[in-house]
Amino acid sequence: xxxKLRLLLYLFIALLFILQIRFEIFYRREFRPxxxxxxxxxxxxxxxxxxxxxxxxxxxxxxEPIDFEKLNGAAWLKSHYEPGQTFDEYAASxxxxxxxxNKIYILPVGVITxxxxxxxxxxKGYCEAFFSMPCEVMKPSALKARSRVNAHTGxxxxxxxxxxKAMKPLLPPDAYAMIAITMTDLYPxxxxxxVFGQASLTGRVGVYSLARYDPEFFGRKRGNDYEKIxxxxxxKVLTHETGHMFYIYHCVFYKCLMNGSNSLAETDMAxxxxxxxxxxxxxxxxxxxxxxxxxxxxxxxxxxxxxxRADWLKKRIEYISGK
Ligand SMILES: [Zn+2]
Ligand SMILES: [Zn+2]
Numbered sequence: 430x431x432x433k434l435r436l437l438l439y440l441f442i443a444l445l446f447i448l449q450i451r452f453e454i455f456y457r458r459e460f461r462p463x464x465x466x467x468x469x470x471x472x473x474x475x476x477x478x479x480x481x482x483x484x485x486x487x488x489x490x491x492x493e494p495i496d497f498e499k500l501n502g503a504a505w506l507k508s509h510y511e512p513g514q515t516f517d518e519y520a521a522s523x524x525x526x527x528x529x530x531n532k533i534y535i536l537p538v539g540v541i542t543x544x545x546x547x548x549x550x551x552x553k554g555y556c557e558a559f560f561s562m563p564c565e566v567m568k569p570s571a572l573k574a575r576s577r578v579n580a581h582t583g584x585x586x587x588x589x590x591x592x593x594k595a596m597k598p599l600l601p602p603d604a605y606a607m608i609a610i611t612m613t614d615l616y617p618x619x620x621x622x623x624v625f626g627q628a629s630l631t632g633r634v635g636v637y638s639l640a641r642y643d644p645e646f647f648g649r650k651r652g653n654d655y656e657k658i659x660x661x662x663x664x665k666v667l668t669h670e671t672g673h674m675f676y677i678y679h680c681v682f683y684k685c686l687m688n689g690s691n692s693l694a695e696t697d698m699a700x701x702x703x704x705x706x707x708x709x710x711x712x713x714x715x716x717x718x719x720x721x722x723x724x725x726x727x728x729x730x731x732x733x734x735x736x737x738r739a740d741w742l743k744k745r746i747e748y749i750s751g752k
Contacts, residue, residue, distance in 0.1 A: 460510050462497035463682055471682045471706040473516035481749055485719035486516075486709040489748045491741075492683045505689035506681070514678035519710040523676055526714060530605040530633075531562055533671060537569040538592065538611040538636065545612050548639070548663055551733060552610065555664050558725040560671065561717040562605065572596065572609070579614065581622060584646070589615040589627035589636055596634040606674040608667060609636040614646070626666065630674060637666050641693065657734055658697070665696060672707070675714045682706050701738050720746050 475483045533556055537549050556564035574591035600607050615638045617624040628635030640646050642662040672687055680687035683704035690696040723742045730739035
């Protein structure tokens with residue numbers, strides 16, 4: 430083949446390659462709402478399971494599928510491509526299990542007031558119930574990190590990437606994951622205004638700030654139901670983010686704890702619990718009796734004034750037991 434012909438051939442191959450990449454980027458950016466049949470099938474084949482387990486992973490009319498058309502323009506799925514993840518896809522790919530790593534650690538970071546201590550203690554209690562594994566609060570730590578004062582809020586912020594880097598060597602050998610909690614605001618890079626949190630899934634560490642969950646951060650008065658709202662937000666961030674540590678992707682099937690969120694308002698609207706598909710994924714990673722796990726969660730929720738949430742779980746137990 431002469432030189433010109435070969436050059437043309439190479440150019441043609443390069444063009445095909447570029448077109449394919451462009452097509453993929455374009456294609457992948459389009460979120461595709463799932464059909465009712467896909468939503469139903471998302472928890473995998475339940476026919477081989479015993480009756481109670483099958484019910485635990487069936488919606489039973491208690492979970493609402495995501496209605497993409499009804500989401501408002503600011504919703505996460507309207508601006509983020511999500512690949513979705515069925516139970517079958519999860520079961521075929523989950524490989525982060527390590528028998529020696531069976532504990533979740535919470536590391537308080539920064540200034541810890543009495544109020545923060547209290548909330549972290551509650552997070553530990555819920556963590557154990559939700560993840561069905563022991564959870565330990567570590568001694569508060571002042572991790573080395575760059576900081577700045579945010580131009581909009583006038584509040585101190587810590588560079589989240591520095592915190593992640595400082596946490597990695599502190600990971601205990603039996604830690605499935607280590608979650609740092611701070612009341613100081615975070616930023617991921619100088620160009621960003623702020624970030625709620627950041628994680629390294631392979632490093633099994635994540636850091637999350639509760640600062641913006643408190644209206645006082647924005648100079649607003651705390652409402653009468655402040656404590657309840659703050660607690661629920663804190664429990665959601667802990668369980669959602671640790672859920673990612675189990676390699677559970679953002680849920681695209683039901684209204685679920687694992688839905689992506691663009692704002693505090695969207696987080697507040699998201700359920701506190703896993704949908705049947707995400708629950709089965711978590712069950713694949715950590716074996717537990719679904720009704721026993723719900724009972725432990727109910728005890729915590731009642732003790733901490735989240736009775737409505739507890740009532741929903743009670744109904745769920747009734748459904749699982751076939752009552
Ligand atoms: Zn997430
Ligand atoms: Zn889900």
